[in-house]
Amino acid sequence: MSPRYTDVVAALPATVPFVGPEQQERAMGRPFAARLGANESVFGPAPEAIAAMERAAAQVWKYGDAESFELRAELAALHGVGMENIVIGAGIDGLLGTLVRLLVAPGTPVVTSRGAYPTFNYHVAGSGGALHAVPYRDDAEDPDALLDAVRQTRAPLVYFCNPDNPMGSWHGAARVQAFIDALPEDTVLCLDEAYADFAPPDTLPAMDVSRPNVIRMRTFSKAHGMAGARIGYAIAHQDLIAAHARIRDHFGVNLVAQAGALASLRAPDWLAQVVAQVADARARMADIAAGNGLRALPSATNFVTIDCGRDGAHATAVRDGLVARGIFVRMPFAAPENRCIRVSAGRPEDLDAFAAALRETLRDLG
Amino acid sequence: MSPRYTDVVAALPATVPFVGPEQQERAMGRPFAARLGANESVFGPAPEAIAAMERAAAQVWKYGDAESFELRAELAALHGVGMENIVIGAGIDGLLGTLVRLLVAPGTPVVTSRGAYPTFNYHVAGSGGALHAVPYRDDAEDPDALLDAVRQTRAPLVYFCNPDNPMGSWHGAARVQAFIDALPEDTVLCLDEAYADFAPPDTLPAMDVSRPNVIRMRTFSKAHGMAGARIGYAIAHQDLIAAHARIRDHFGVNLVAQAGALASLRAPDWLAQVVAQVADARARMADIAAGNGLRALPSATNFVTIDCGRDGAHATAVRDGLVARGIFVRMPFAAPENRCIRVSAGRPEDLDAFAAALRETLRDLG
Structure with a gap:
């Protein structure tokens, strides 16, 4: 058996x-x-981040701060949002897992692009969701097709990566904002901005945490050079951030990673x-x-x-x-x-x- | 909305x-x-582990090995099991989360002790499971009561912590083995051995990975002094370990933590x-x-x-x-x-x- x-x-x-x-x-x-x-x-990683991680190594007998207070305070100031608008997670992979579990039960429709980030799809499958994948258009994600699929499936969650992985393409802020504005208010947009630091001006829409249904994911894995540290964050309306506390692994973020991320933010x-x-x-x-x-x-x-x-x-x-x-x-x-x-x-x-x-x-x- | x-x-x-x-x-x-x-x-942590983590800090631009190959090889040798019997996770908290998701859907009965590890209960609630908690007896977990509850509820999962947290009490290996032997073969025993390193002789039953339904959890958070590193492991039948690969966060274990854990194992x-x-x-x-x-x-x-x-x-x-x-x-x-x-x-x-x-x-x- x-x-x-x-x-x-x-x-x-x-x-x-x-x-x-x-x-x-x-x-x-x-x-x-x-x-x-x-x-x-x-x-x-930044030399300052390496030094901070070296210093933190001997402190690793302590669990990391479950609230990641200092890091969230620094990020809130950086992005002009409140600390209540930020949750820290074990990289975007970890944050995607939590978000999917908040919104996806067996049979729940979820929209993404065919060939987009497979770890998102993996999490959706792990919750039994029904993935609806629309094609890329001209080697870029297609907001119109995503929107159509959301409307047809009534999906509570749609994934959009900008700039895009694996194609490297991107949409301007105005196009992304128009997509956000057109989305049903009870469909959560997971806006994966792992590559935000490399994007040209006018790629990232303005931060607006008053929207209940947009969650933006950022990471220390790419430009900050800390992929192995497993640390990233999401920015959203405080209610959506608060919902994470129902299921997230509160003590799951490495103490050394928190120290390194904070130091990296302070080394622009x-x-x-x-x-x-x-x-x-x-x-x-x-x-x-x-x-x-x-x-x-x-x-x-x-x-x-x-x-x-x-x-x-x-x-x-x-x-x-x-x-x-x-x-x-x-x-x-x-x-x-x-x-x-x-x-x-x-x-x-x-x-x-x-x-x-x-x-x-x-x-x-x- | x-x-x-x-x-x-x-x-x-x-x-x-x-x-x-x-x-x-x-x-x-x-x-x-x-x-x-x-x-x-x-x-x-061990000075050797601190040194290994310091050395690894500059390498953190790499994702950690998703297979944790070296660490699993070392652990397999230590415990006399195969590498296919071991999965590495982000601490026992992370491993409990994955195990619960493997076995618990809304309404699934799960057995534990009243007042035992609340993070296990938290994960069960997060999957919508129905927790059945039996009382402690004489300040110790009560295997007989746990077994009765398993039989009555037909739970697919029972949690047992030995030595116990929060009471510090323990059962000898023979008693634990008798509990294992009496369990229905399709009820998985989550045997949380976070405190194994501190236990007196004859507390831990012999490793037996031929059983399909026993998973033993160990951590680097306690005796190894690496709570903030978020790294632990589970030992079980290879089929149960393999099932983790359906939903676990493959790249979720910090690279620095893997290096530190390996060094700590080599500093007995x-x-x-x-x-x-x-x-x-x-x-x-x-x-x-x-x-x-x-x-x-x-x-x-x-x-x-x-x-x-x-x-x-x-x-x-x-x-x-x-x-x-x-x-x-x-x-x-x-x-x-x-x-x-x-x-x-x-x-x-x-x-x-x-x-x-x-x-x-x-x-x-x-």
């Missing part, structure tokens, strides 16, 4: 939204030469410098793509999505060729976006390795 | 299983002089030294209690539960008197165990402060 899993769990496969690079390295028997697959910040020069290095890397990656007869899509993120010019099978072969040559990269999951590979911004030496491996891969593929 | 929360969530209060000491400090306007309320290890001398210091502290706390006309209950943990000799109102007054004097302690939630206060093992200076505050508190209470 086996355990009596819930009906939802019994119907689920054991799965993982992403295979981690360490697992690939173990399978290959050697480490990657360049780690450009998970949109981590190879530029690292580092963030600006990372954003500048990422912009340089994007330009170089576009050159590398062009030099190989490929096209880099415009990007408002810390990665570049490169159109390999043919179909998913071809892009998969390019991706596999890069991986086999020690370059960790990934690719979009859904057609026609899966004609592309996705490469995170790297240091010059990472991009040298990428350029060499891409040239060899394409030569071998003929 | 407000968001359309699930029926389960809509029926839940915003709550927190524990108010953190930082929140109390902010309310009081001053820090605690001794932090003895959350069964943290004031003795700190530190662990032994902490356990010895905890034993000394327990003896001293028993003396302090006796010197004030109170009785310390026997303990197999890193805390001592002190019988204040009267009712819950009196123990609450003692607890409040200690807190007002800067000593962070907690107390059991349910009668008649709430005639006690619960005090974590401290360094000599922590216990000096505790002794002085206890004397003053009892004097003022008359």
Whole structure:
């Protein structure tokens, strides 16, 4: 006899939204030469954040502050909202899990884009939700299609990532605001802004925490270079934030991560410098793509999505060729976006390795 | 209009299983002089673990290994089980959340003891489960009563903590094994062994991962002194471990925590030294209690539960008197165990402060 899993769990496969690079390295028997697959910040955390985490290490015998008081106060000041408008979580992955559990029961319709962030889909499946995925349009998420799907399904939750992962595309603030304004007031918009720090001006709509149904997710995993710390935050109406306290893991945020995040917020020069290095890397990656007869899509993120010019099978072969040559990269999951590979911004030496491996891969593929 | 929360969530209060000491400090306007309320290890993490975490800080730009390969390999060797029998999670709190979601849907009966770990109850409520709580017997969890409740309710999940929190009591391995043997094979026993490192010999039953329905939870939060790192693990039959991969947050375990946990496992001398210091502290706390006309209950943990000799109102007054004097302690939630206060093992200076505050508190209470 086996355990009596819930009906939802019994119907689920054991799965993982992403295979981690360490697992690939173990399978290959050697480490990657360049780690450009998970949109981590190879530029690292701010020296001030590293120092704060080093200092906090000896204090880790204490549970972290369940209210993350100092960090929330700093974030509230940064964003011009109240502390009651912010909840800290174990990265956006953790925050997505909590949000989905607040709104999704078995059979609940949920709207997203086909090929958008798979960890969101994974959480929806874990709650038994019914995912309705609309296609991208011109390599970007399509607010009109999302809105239509929300209206048709009466979904209480819709996911929208801006700037978008995995395509790097983005919509301007006015377009996003129009989407927000058109949404039914009882449909929660999960606005994933993991890449906000890299976005050009006029990409992020103004903060408005008076709306009951918009929750914006930010992270220290990308520009702040702290993916392994598992710390992010959500900004929303105080009632929606307060609802998190019904089910969230109150003591779930690492004490060292809280210290590092606070220090990173207080080191804006580092963030600006990372954003500048990422912009340089994007330009170089576009050159590398062009030099190989490929096209880099415009990007408002810390990665570049490169159109390999043919179909998913071809892009998969390019991706596999890069991986086999020690370059960790990934690719979009859904057609026609899966004609592309996705490469995170790297240091010059990472991009040298990428350029060499891409040239060899394409030569071998003929 | 407000968001359309699930029926389960809509029926839940915003709550927190524990108010953190930082929140109390902010309310009081001053820090605690001794932090003895959350069964943290004031003795700190192993120097080797601190060093490993310091080294890992600069690497935190990477997501942690989703498979926690090295750590699981080390733990498998330590416990004589396979890597497929171990899952790493964000502390036992995180692991309890995942296990509950695997087994508990709205209305599912779940068995525990009245006054046992409230975070387990919190997770059950978060899944809409129906909690059946049996009384303690002689200040210990009562396996017979738990078994009866399992049979009556046909619960798929029962929680048993050995050694017990909040009473510090324990059952010997033979008694626990008899409980395991008597359980229906499709009722999962969540055996919370957070305090295993402090238990006397013959407390922990032999590891047997051939059973489909026993999952044992261990943590780095207690003897290893890494509560703020949020890292723990569960040991079980490989099928039950594999089921976690259907819903767990694969990338949710902090990279720095993984490095620290591995280093701590490789520093057994530190662990032994902490356990010895905890034993000394327990003896001293028993003396302090006796010197004030109170009785310390026997303990197999890193805390001592002190019988204040009267009712819950009196123990609450003692607890409040200690807190007002800067000593962070907690107390059991349910009668008649709430005639006690619960005090974590401290360094000599922590216990000096505790002794002085206890004397003053009892004097003022008359």
